Amino acid sequence: MITKNLQNLQNQIFEVASRCGRQPEAIQLVAVSKKFPVSSILEASASGQLLFGENYIQEAQQKYLEIDKNIHLHFIGHLQTNKAKIAAKIFQMIQTVDSAKLAVKLNRHLDELDKKLDILIQVNVGRDSKKSGVLPEDAEELITTISALSNIRIKGLMTMPPWTSNPEDSRPFFQSLRELSESLQTKQLFYDNTSVELSMGMSHDFHVAIEEGSTFIRIGTAIFGQRLY
Numbered sequence: 001m002i003t004k005n006l007q008n009l010q011n012q013i014f015e016v017a018s019r020c021g022r023q024p025e026a027i028q029l030v031a032v033s034k035k036f037p038v039s040s041i042l043e044a045s046a047s048g049q050l051l052f053g054e055n056y057i058q059e060a061q062q063k064y065l066e067i068d069k070n071i072h073l074h075f076i077g078h079l080q081t082n083k084a085k086i087a088a089k090i091f092q093m094i095q096t097v098d099s100a101k102l103a104v105k106l107n108r109h110l111d112e113l114d115k116k117l118d119i120l121i122q123v124n125v126g127r128d129s130k131k132s133g134v135l136p137e138d139a140e141e142l143i144t145t146i147s148a149l150s151n152i153r154i155k156g157l158m159t160m161p162p163w164t165s166n167p168e169d170s171r172p173f174f175q176s177l178r179e180l181s182e183s184l185q186t187k188q189l190f191y192d193n194t195s196v197e198l199s200m201g202m203s204h205d206f207h208v209a210i211e212e213g214s215t216f217i218r219i220g221t222a223i224f225g226q227r228l229y
């Protein structure tokens, strides 16, 4: 089932990208494996999916021990500063940095590990009080502060709009994130200003996110099925 779902998704990514004049290779699929066992990751990786998203540190740490090193993990949950040490070690990218305090902690642990880490800045474009993320108007100052940290590379922005069942409702939030990234890119605030990453779009709204410029879509349910909590 997982293999078939992945194939189906790759076809959809190809179609949507082609329809809006984008290169399908510019869109990376992050398979969100939270709450699914390591066997699901292995099944997906056997069919070529090597990038996974995890939300919970302990769960990810356990999986990290059981998977090959060619499988990359991105952290997409809320990171507490007391978990920064493990996070710095096991993830290829942390997509949800939203405070200087967290970045400083990560940077210190990265020093010990002699590692450079890619991050995205999570932006709360929906101004949703229940969600993490820096407010759009505070993003520039945060990025400027974090840019001074030698082990951290700010590759772009990530967002999670307020949830609704209608994917079109997400479009204005995706547009806001893209516009923000373009203005920050003009000011040369990212690590690589020739290619800035935008992580946006989930199972129900990734089509819209691709149309609005997403480079990472984070898909759980459409690959692995319903999560049990």
Ligand SMILES: *Cc1c(COP(=O)(O)O)cnc(C)c1O
Residues within 6 Å of the ligand: 032, 034, 055, 076, 077, 160, 202, 203, 204, 218, 219, 220, 221, 222
């Ligand atoms: C769980 C999660 C996803 C995946 O959501 P689906 O609707 O299952 O595709 C994507 N992004 C974040 C931040 C998540 O927490």
